[in-house]
Amino acid sequence: MTDLDLLPDADSKIEQARLWRDNGWTARVIKNEDDDGWAVAMIRTGEPEPALVGPWTMGRDKKNPKPLDGNAFSTLVKTASEFVRRHEQQLHASLHQSIAVTTGHARVTVSLDIEPDDDNPSATLTAHDEAGEELAQVRVSPGFKLNRASATAWADGGYPKPR
Numbered sequence: 001m002t003d004l005d006l007l008p009d010a011d012s013k014i015e016q017a018r019l020w021r022d023n024g025w026t027a028r029v030i031k032n033e034d035d036d037g038w039a040v041a042m043i044r045t046g047e048p049e050p051a052l053v054g055p056w057t058m059g060r061d062k063k064n065p066k067p068l069d070g071n072a073f074s075t076l077v078k079t080a081s082e083f084v085r086r087h088e089q090q091l092h093a094s095l096h097q098s099i100a101v102t103t104g105h106a107r108v109t110v111s112l113d114i115e116p117d118d119d120n121p122s123a124t125l126t127a128h129d130e131a132g133e134e135l136a137q138v139r140v141s142p143g144f145k146l147n148r149a150s151a152t153a154w155a156d157g158g159y160p161k162p163r
Contacts, residue, residue: 017067021045025077029056029065038065042080052080097146103155108135110151114142127159135159 014021018029024045030053032039037058041050057066066072098111107130114123121142127135136159144150144162154162 015068015070018065020068020073022073023077025080027068027073027076029068032056040068040076042076044080044084052083054079099146099148099151101148101152101155103152106130108151108155110146110154112140112144112146116142125154125162127155138162 012021014026020027026043026045028041028043030039030041032055038056039053040056042052042054043050058064059066095114095116096111098109100107100109102108109128111126111128112123113126115121123140123142123144124137125140125144125146126137129135138159138161140162150162154160
C-alpha cells in the first residue's frame with residue numbers, strides 16, 4: 001500500500017508542488033536514489049509500479065526540486081503514455097508474429113501466436129492461403145522461432161508438428 005492509497009479518492013485531482021494527479025495519471029517528484037538530484041515517477045491509476053521514472057529539474061536553490069506545474073504535468077503524461085503505448089506495441093509484436101512465404105506455387109502466411117502464462121504458456125502456429133483459408137494449425141512451444149526458413153520448412157513439409 002502506498003501513501004497514494006491513503007488519499008480520499010483515487011480519482012480526485014491533485015495539484016501540489018511534488019504531487020499531481022489528473023486524467024488517470026499521477027506524477028510524484030521523488031529523491032533520486034542514485035545521486036543528489038530529483039526524479040519524477042509517472043504512475044497510471046491502478047498500476048502498482050511507475051510506468052516511467054526520469055530525472056527532474058532542481059529548483060533555483062539547487063537543493064530542492066522544481067515544483068510541478070500544469071505544463072510539466074501535461075508533458076509528463078504525454079511522454080509516459082507514449083512510452084506505455086510503445087511497450088504494448090512491442091509486446092504485441094513479440095507475441096503475434098506473421099510471415100508470408102512461397103511454397104510450391106502458392107503464397108502462404110504463417111502466424112505464431114504466443115499466449116504468455118506464468119504457469120502454462122502456449123503457442124499456436126497457423127498457416128493461411130492467399131484467400132485467408134486456414135491450411136493448418138498446430139500447438140508449438142512458446143519458444144518456437146518463426147522465421148522465413150522455419151515457415152518455409154513447415155509449409156514444404158506438409159505442416160507437421162514442429163519438434
